[in-house]
Amino acid sequence: MGFDLILQNIARYIQLNKTETDFFISLLRSKTLKKGEYLLRHGDICKVENFIIKGCLRVYTIDENGFEHIVMFGIENWWVSDLYSFLTQMPADYLIDALEDSEILQITKENLDRLYEKVPKFERFFRIILQNAYIAQQNRINQNLSSTAEQRYLDFIKKYPQLEQRLSQKQVAAYLGITPVFLSMLRRKLVKK
Numbered sequence: 001m002g003f004d005l006i007l008q009n010i011a012r013y014i015q016l017n018k019t020e021t022d023f024f025i026s027l028l029r030s031k032t033l034k035k036g037e038y039l040l041r042h043g044d045i046c047k048v049e050n051f052i053i054k055g056c057l058r059v060y061t062i063d064e065n066g067f068e069h070i071v072m073f074g075i076e077n078w079w080v081s082d083l084y085s086f087l088t089q090m091p092a093d094y095l096i097d098a099l100e101d102s103e104i105l106q107i108t109k110e111n112l113d114r115l116y117e118k119v120p121k122f123e124r125f126f127r128i129i130l131q132n133a134y135i136a137q138q139n140r141i142n143q144n145l146s147s148t149a150e151q152r153y154l155d156f157i158k159k160y161p162q163l164e165q166r167l168s169q170k171q172v173a174a175y176l177g178i179t180p181v182f183l184s185m186l187r188r189k190l191v192k193k
Helices: 004-011 018-027 083-088 109-118 121-146 149-159 169-176 180-192
Strands: 029-033 038-040 048-054 056-062 068-075 095-098 102-108
Touching: 004 048, 018 109, 048 056, 048 068, 048 109, 056 102, 068 169, 102 109, 109 121, 121 149, 149 169, 149 180, 169 180
Parallel strands: none
Antiparallel strands: 029 102, 038 095, 048 102, 056 068, 056 095
C-alpha cells in the first residue's frame, strides 16, 4: 500500500522533511476491510485514527427501533473514527463498517502522541482536521434542524456528487434522516421538475 495519498493530504497544511516523513510512515499500519466488515463496533474503544486510501466506510448508530442513523460517510482521502472514543478512550457510541472493499492506514493514539512530541507540526495538522470536522458537523446539525428533506438531499448530491452513485438508496436515506420510500418520492419529484 502506498503512502502518496496520505502524504498529499498532509502537505495541504504542513511541510515535512524526509526524516519527519519517514518517522510518520513508520508509525502507520495498513489494514484492508472487505465489504460489510466492521472497523469499530458499538461499545469497543476506538484505538486508531483511520485514513482511507481506497473504499467507502460509514459511521452510524442503530436506535432502539432498529433504524440506522448514518452520521458520516468516509471515502478516499478522508479521515474517519469515533473521535470521542479515540480521544477519551471510552467505549464507542458508533459503529464503523466498510460499504466497499477498503484499504486504510491507521495510527494509534499512543503513536499519535509520539508523533506530536517528535514532530510538533502534526499538532497543527490534526488541529486543522479537527476544526474542519467540527465545522462540518455544525453545518450538518444546522441543516438538519432548518432544512427540508428536499433541501438536504439537494445539498447532499451537490456537496458529494461522487458518493450518491456508490451508496444504496437506504444508506442515503439513513444519512438524510428520512425513509427510503420518501427518498424515492423525492427523486421522482425532482426528475419531473
